[in-house]
Amino acid sequence: MASMVIMASYKIIPLLFFITFLSSATSDDESQPTFLSHACSSDKTFPANSAFQSDLTTLLSSLASDNTANTDFYNTTVAGGGETAYGLFMCRGDVTLEVCHQCVVEATKRLTSDCQFSKEAVIWYDECMLRYSNTSFFSTVDTRPRLGLLNTGNIANPASFMRLLFTTMNETADLAAKPALGEKKYATKEAFISGFQTLYCLAQCTPDLSPEDCRRCLSGVIGDLNWCCDGKQGGRVLYPSCNVRYELYPFYQTPA
The missing domain is CATH 3.30.430.20 (Gnk2 domain, C-X8-C-X2-C motif)
Structure with a gap:
């Protein structure tokens, strides 16, 4: 399925982005x-x-x-x-x-x-x-450069879908920012859209961030879903310090 890449260049210039098409999201060798x-x-x-x-x-x-x-x-x-x-x-x-x-x-x-x-x-x-x-970035929230990828398929009811997406993604971010002791700052969550369709969400921060900084980073990256993927069937936004992704199909492994 067609995808699009949206990315802010490394030079932090407001409103300067470049857009290119990603021909395939898979590799010829699945092990790569x-x-x-x-x-x-x-x-x-x-x-x-x-x-x-x-x-x-x-x-x-x-x-x-x-x-x-x-x-x-x-x-x-x-x-x-x-x-x-x-x-x-x-x-x-x-x-x-x-x-x-x-x-x-x-x-x-x-x-x-x-x-x-x-x-x-x-x-x-x-x-x-x-x-x-060449400068230290450990335990620091970095939001640039950012990368957005989207599924070019449109949602039939974008307004209600985006409300569900933001609710579910924020719940996922809450889980990722405050994991159980010894667990990763990583979480997934599902939400039912209809009897035959499910929304799958993922959020993750680098482990060196504090819970507060992780949640702050995820708030920013979730807010950028409008910039990247408004009304689309799937998408993700990636910062250097955190990232989120959603799809209408399972794209992560669920623990047994």
């Missing part, structure tokens, strides 16, 4: 992570063979190393002589650790190639998110 988009800083760069490039290479290698294969969230820093490099990854709350690690490995490879010489970058896959910067 599904790339969504990335943003690379164009105004914050570093020269080739600089100390920061060496530190960044070490950082990305650390994020994708075997030492991180048993976790779905990890952050680290490298200060080897240049500016300190900060990086983290987070995987979607329902994916296996094996899928998570594979996604992180692919993300570091793609950023190394596509965001060459950028001091800041974020990359989103369906299964994971990874970012790095």
Whole structure:
């Protein structure tokens, strides 16, 4: 089914967006992570063979190393002589650790190639998110750059549907922001639209955010559903610090 991508560029310029079509939401090899988009800083760069490039290479290698294969969230820093490099990854709350690690490995490879010489970058896959910067962003709500993806199919009764969507998504965000002890800041929730149709919602924050900051981030990303997906059958908005998604079909794994 056709999808559209809406994204604010890394340079924070109000009302400046670019729109492109995503030809497919699936990969030819189902075992491969599904790339969504990335943003690379164009105004914050570093020269080739600089100390920061060496530190960044070490950082990305650390994020994708075997030492991180048993976790779905990890952050680290490298200060080897240049500016300190900060990086983290987070995987979607329902994916296996094996899928998570594979996604992180692919993300570091793609950023190394596509965001060459950028001091800041974020990359989103369906299964994971990874970012790095030369300034610390740990435990901080970051809402830009943002990415919106939508299902181009329209809802028959958009006004009532959007009311149900916002109610259900806010309930999902409440659950994600205050999880049980030891649980992820991740939640899913369903709502019945009719006897044969169900709404599926997902919300997630990076675990380093406080409950209050997580909920504040999710409030912003939920508010952007109007910007992205008003009256559409499915969509998502992704920030560096949190994300939400909804569909009319199950797109996440439900715990047994």
